[in-house]
Amino acid sequence: xxxxxxxxxxxxxxxxxxxxxxxxxxxxxxxxxxxxxxxxxxxxxxxxxxxxxxxxxxxxxxxxxxxxxxxxxxxxxxxxxxxxxxxxxxxxxxxxxxxxxxxxxxxxxxxxxxxxxxxxxxxxxxxxxxxxxxxxxxxxxxxxxxxxxxxxxxxxxxxxxxxxxxxxxxxxxxxxxxxxxxxxxxxxxxxxxxxxxxxxxxxxxxxxxxxxxxxxxxxxxxxxxxxxxxxxxxxxxxxxxxxxxxxxxxxxxxxxxxxxxxxxxxxxxxxxxxxxxxxxxxxxxxxxxxxxxxxxxxxxxxxxxxxxxxxxxxxxxxxxxxxxxxxxxxxxxxxxxxxxxxxxxxxxxxxxxxxxxxxxxxxxxxxxxxxxxxxxxxxxxxxxxxxxxxxxxxxxxxxxxxxxxxxxxxxxxxxxxxxxxxxxxxxxxxxxxxxxxxxxxxxxxxxxxxxxxxxxxxxxxxxxxxxxxx
Numbered sequence: 200x201x202x203x204x205x206x207x208x209x210x211x212x213x214x215x216x217x218x219x220x221x222x223x224x225x226x227x228x229x230x231x232x233x234x235x236x237x238x239x240x241x242x243x244x245x246x247x248x249x250x251x252x253x254x255x256x257x258x259x260x261x262x263x264x265x266x267x268x269x270x271x272x273x274x275x276x277x278x279x280x281x282x283x284x285x286x287x288x289x290x291x292x293x294x295x296x297x298x299x300x301x302x303x304x305x306x307x308x309x310x311x312x313x314x315x316x317x318x319x320x321x322x323x324x325x326x327x328x329x330x331x332x333x334x335x336x337x338x339x340x341x342x343x344x345x346x347x348x349x350x351x352x353x354x355x356x357x358x359x360x361x362x363x364x365x366x367x368x369x370x371x372x373x374x375x376x377x378x379x380x381x382x383x384x385x386x387x388x389x390x391x392x393x394x395x396x397x398x399x400x401x402x403x404x405x406x407x408x409x410x411x412x413x414x415x416x417x418x419x420x421x422x423x424x425x426x427x428x429x430x431x432x433x434x435x436x437x438x439x440x441x442x443x444x445x446x447x448x449x450x451x452x453x454x455x456x457x458x459x460x461x462x463x464x465x466x467x468x469x470x471x472x473x474x475x476x477x478x479x480x481x482x483x484x485x486x487x488x489x490x491x492x493x494x495x496x497x498x499x500x501x502x503x504x505x506x507x508x509x510x511x512x513x514x515x516x517x518x519x520x521x522x523x524x525x526x527x528x529x530x531x532x533x534x535x536x537x538x539x540x541x542x543x544x545x546x547x548x549x550x551x552x553x554x555x556x557x558x559x560x561x562x563x564x565x566x567x568x569x570x571x572x573x574x575x576x577x578x579x580x581x582x583x584x585x586x587x588x589x590x591x592x593x594x595x596x597x598x599x600x601x602x603x604x605x606x607x608x609x610x611x612x613x614x615x616x617x618x619x620x621x622x623x624x625x626x627x628x629x630x631x632x633x634x635x636x637x638x639x640x641x642x643x644x645x646x647x648x649x650x651x652x653x654x655x656x657x658x659x660x661x662x663x664x665x666x667x668x669x
Contacts, residue, residue, distance in 0.1 A: 203228075203414065203431045203432060203433070204228045204229060204230045204430065204431070204432040204433070205222070205227040205228045205229065205432065205433050205434070205645075205649055206218075206219075206222050206227055206228075206229050206230075206432055206433065206434045206435065206436060206645050206649075207229075207230050207231075207232065207415065207417050207430055207432035207434070207435045207436070208222075208229060208230070208231040208232070208435075208436045208438065209231075209232050209405045209408075209417065209435060209436065209437050209438060209439055209452075210231075210232075210233065210240060210437070210438035210439045210440075210619065211231055211232075211233030211235070211238040211239065211240060211389075211399075211401075212238075212239060212240020212241060212242065212438060212440075212619070212634060213239075213240065213242065213384065213385065213388060213631055213634050213635045213638065214240075214438040214618040214619045214620070214634040214635060214637050214638035214641075215231055215233075215240070215436065215438035215618070215619075215638060216231070216238065216385065216388035216389055216392070216638070217271075217388060217634075217635045217638030217639050217642070218436045218438065218618055218638035218639070218641045218642045218645075219231045219392055219398070219436075220388055220389075220391050220392065221638070221639055221642035221643075222642050222645060222646065223391055223392060223395070223398060224391065225646060227645075227646070227649065229392075229398055230397060230398060230399075230400065230430055230432070231392055231398060231399050231400065232400050232403040232404075232405055232417065232419060232430065233399075233400065233401050233402075233403065234402070234403065234404035234405070234587075234588045235401065235402070235587070235588050236401055236402055237401065238385050238389050238401070239257075239381075239382060239385040240257075240438075240440070240589070241257040241258055241440070241583070241589060241592065241593065242255075242257050242258045242381045242382060242384070242385055242631070243255070243256040243257040243258075243581070244256075244380040244381050244382035244385075245579065246380070247577075247579075249480070249576070249577060250480055250528070250577070251480075251524075251526040251527070251528065252521060252524055252526055252528065253379065253380035253382075254478055254579055255377070255380075255381055256476060256478075256579065256581040257381075257581075257583070257592075258381055258631050259376065259377070259381070259530070260282065260374050260375065260376060260377075261279050261374075261375040261376070261377060261631070261632075262366070262374065262630050262631075262632070263366065263369040263627070263630065263632055264632075265369050265632055265636070267632075267635070267636065267639065268631075268632040268635060268636075271384060271387070271388070271635065272384065274387055275383045275384045275386070275387035275388075276383065276387075277377055277378075277379070277381075277383050277384055278377075278378045278379060279375040279376060279377055279378060280375060280376055280378050280522070280523035280524070281373065281374070281375055281376075281522070281523060282374040282375065282376055282506060282519070282522050282523075283506060283522050283523060284504050284505055284506025284507070284520065284522050285298065285504045285505060285506055285507075286298050286300075286301040286506065286507045286509065287501055287502060287505055287507070287508050287509065288300065288338075288509045288511075289508055289509065289510050289563035289564055289565075290510070290511065290512055290563060291512070291562065291563070291565060292498075292563075292564065292565020292566075293565070294497075294498050294501040294502065294564070294565075295501065296501060297338075297509060300334060300335060300338055301338065301507075301509075303335045303338075304335050304338035304339040304341075304342055305339075305342065307322065307335055307336070307339040308339050308342060308343060308359060308363070309360075309363040311356045311357075311359050311360045311363075312324070312356060312360070313356075313357055313360050314356055314357055315355050315356070315357045315358075315598055315599065315601060316355070316356055316357075316598055317351070317352055317353055317354065317355070317356065317597075317598055318340075318343050318351045318352075318354050318355070318356045318359060319340070319351045319352045320352075320356075321356035322336065322339065322340075322356070323336075337511060338509065338511070341509070341511055341516055341517075343359065344534060344535035344536060344537065345516060345517055345532060345533075345534045345535065345537070346534075347359075347472065347534075347535070347595045347629065348472025348473060348474050348534040348535050348538070348592050348593060348595060348629070349470065349472055349534075349535050349595040350470075350535055350536055350597075351535075353470070353597040353598065354470075354595055354596065354597060354598075355596050355597060355598045355599075355600065355601060357601060358595070358596040358600075358601060358626070361601075361626045362626045362627075362628075364626070365625055365626035365627060369627060369632070376521060376522065376523070376524075378523075378524070381631075384631075400421070402421060402422050402423065403419050403420075403421045403422075403428065404419055404420045404421070404425075404588075405417050405418075405419050405439075405452055406418050406419060406420055406452070406453065407452075407453045407454070407455055408435060408437070408452065408453070408454050408455070408615070409455045410435075410454070410455070410456070410611075410612070410614050410615060411455065411456065413433075414431050414432065414433060415431070415432050415433070415434065415435045415614050415615070416429055416430070416431050417429065417430045417431075417432070417435060433614075433649060434613070434614050434615075434616060434645050434648060434649065435614065435615060435616065436616045436617075436618055436638075436641045436642075436645060437452070437615065437616065437617050437618070437619075438617075438618045438619045438634075438637075438638065438641075439452060439588075439619065440471070440588075440589050440590065440591060440619065440621075441466065441469055441471050441591065441594045441619070441621040442471045442589065442590040442591040443588070443589075443590065444466045445466055445467065445471070446463075448590055449590075450588075450590075454615075458611070458615075459611060461606050462606060462607060462609075462611065462617075464603075464606070465600075465602075465603035465604070465606040465607040466603075466607060468597070468599065468600040468603040469594050469595075469596060469597075469600055469603045469604065469607070469621055470594060470595050470596070470597050470600070471590070471591035471592075471593070471594055471621075472534060472535055472538075472591060472592050472593055472594065472595050472629075473534065473535065473538040473539055473542070473582075473583060473584040473591060473592060474532070474533070474534045474538050474583045474584075474592035474593075475515075475532075475533045475534075475538040475541050475542055475552075475580070475581070475582045475583070475584075476530065476531065476532060476533075476579075476580070476581050476583075477515055477530075477531035477533075477552060477553065477556045477578065477579075477580050478528065478529070478530050478531070478578065478579040478580075479528065479529045479531065479553070479556075479557070479575055479577075479578050480527060480528050480575070480576050480577045480578070481527040481528070481529070481574045481575060481576065482527065482574040482575075482576050483527055483574060484525075484526075484527045485502075485571070485574065486502040486503070486505040486508075486520065487502075487503065489502050489564075491570075491574075492564070492566045492570050492571060493566055493567070493570065494564060494565065494566055498564070498565065505520055506519060506520055506522050507519045508529075508560075508563075510559060510560060510563035512559075512562070512563065513556075513559030513560060513562065513563050514533065514537075514540070514541045514544060514555050514556060514559045515531035515532065515533050515537075515541065515556045515559055515560070516532070516533060516537050517531070517532045517533075518530065518531050518532070518560065519532070529560075531556050531560075534592070538582070538583075538584065539584070541555070541556075542582050542584060542585075547582075547585075549578070549580045552580050553575070553578045553580065554568075554572065557571050557572050557575060558572075592629075593620055593621075593628065593629035594620060594621035594628050594629060595628060595629065596628070604621060604622050604623060604624050604628065605624045607621065607622050608622040608623075608624050608637070608640070610644050610648070613648040616641045616644055616645055617641070618634075618637040618638045618640065618641035619634055619637055619638075620633050620634040620637065622637045623636065623637050
């Protein structure tokens with residue numbers, strides 16, 4: 200007979216790790232199943248020889264510090280630094296400081312009308328406010344698509360409005376970077392599980408969740424040989440990325456019997472965004488000595504102190520220096536439709552993608568591609584739409600999907616519990632702290648069902664003065 204657990208957690212990202220750690224601390228018998236060979240989910244820190252800093256192929260920033268998340272970072276001895284510096288717009292060799300333009304674009308998004316229609320439709324509606332200039336609208340549209348990994352023709356204006364309000368309640372609005380690697384948080388969350396032989400199983404891919412009877416059976420494929428295994432539990436916490444719940448996705452998780460219709464509808468309604476990251480290591484910091492590329496003294500002056508470089512006409516629309524670190528590294532970011540276009544153009548060929556990204560950057564800066572390519576020493580490329588066991592970066596809400604995270608987060612018959620960033624009911628989708636909070640929420644829900652409430656845990660920190668999704 201397979202062992203029986205109080206709770207089986209599926210998925211080893213921060214949501215699953217947080218849920219499993221919380222339940223384990225309460226004396227519950229817990230088993231976490233992770234399909235990959237390592238933990239972290241969409242936190243993917245790479246430490247490569249020759250690079251001056253760990254590379255974050257996935258989550259990179261701290262967007263807010265609610266108390267529970269601040270405590271977790273402190274426990275993991277994670278140090279953060281502010282992403283300071285200037286915004287520069289670069290188009291066909293025309294460089295300009297873009298702080299005012301950037302702030303105007305952010306204000307435009309934050310002042311979205313509270314209507315459940317697409318951002319693209321809402322932002323262009325005639326209204327009492329003076330219509331912003333075309334460049335503000337262009338940058339605001341790029342921000343909506345880039346930050347949310349979304350299609351501006353589909354993402355809900357009301358979702359954006361509520362997200363902006365929630366950011367303030369979650370102490371958001373400032374961007375910080377994890378120094379030393381986000382994997383430190385993953386390692387700290389996993390430490391209690393690693394101390395129990397049966398509590399953590401890697402390379403164990405859940406295939407089917409059978410919840411017919413009083414217990415739940417999770418049928419898996421395990422190890423390199425994909426051997427069959429079954430694990431039994433009183434409850435299961437499902438924290439896999441949203442894409443693996445969608446029935447049209449290869450390798451999706453199956454349920455027997457099928458999930459209730461409202462849950463299936465919620466899964467189908469929430470969208471999963473695409474992100475491609477191109478990280479370049481240069482021989483020198485060309486933004487500090489732009490004349491090395493033949494750029495003018497004026498251009499060199501504009502690039503000094505660079506933080507974010509906006510290249511809207513390029514295949515990679517946004518680049519940033521990993522401030523506060525002073526290293527010869529640029530992180531390129533393409534998200535939403537831009538990610539799909541970039542991925543289609545290079546079709547998985549890393550060097551083709553590097554050349555395309557660098558060539559687009561050179562056009563924006565107004566220099567030849569050859570000298571810029573000549574100072575590229577190494578590159579990392581990740582396309583999250585094809586990443587195994589993820590097939591996407593993070594979720595966002597199209598028109599008509601405002602209530603979907605709340606529906607997906609509801610426990611089903613005291614046996615199935617969903618967590619992960621797509622189930623955050625207070626507008627923090629796509630964030631590490633949001634994912635972690637849903638794992639803590641699911642642990643509380645499981646503990647109540649199992650008959651003994653969690654006593655030592657901190658109370659859930661959902662802000663009570665913000666209306667839930669509706």
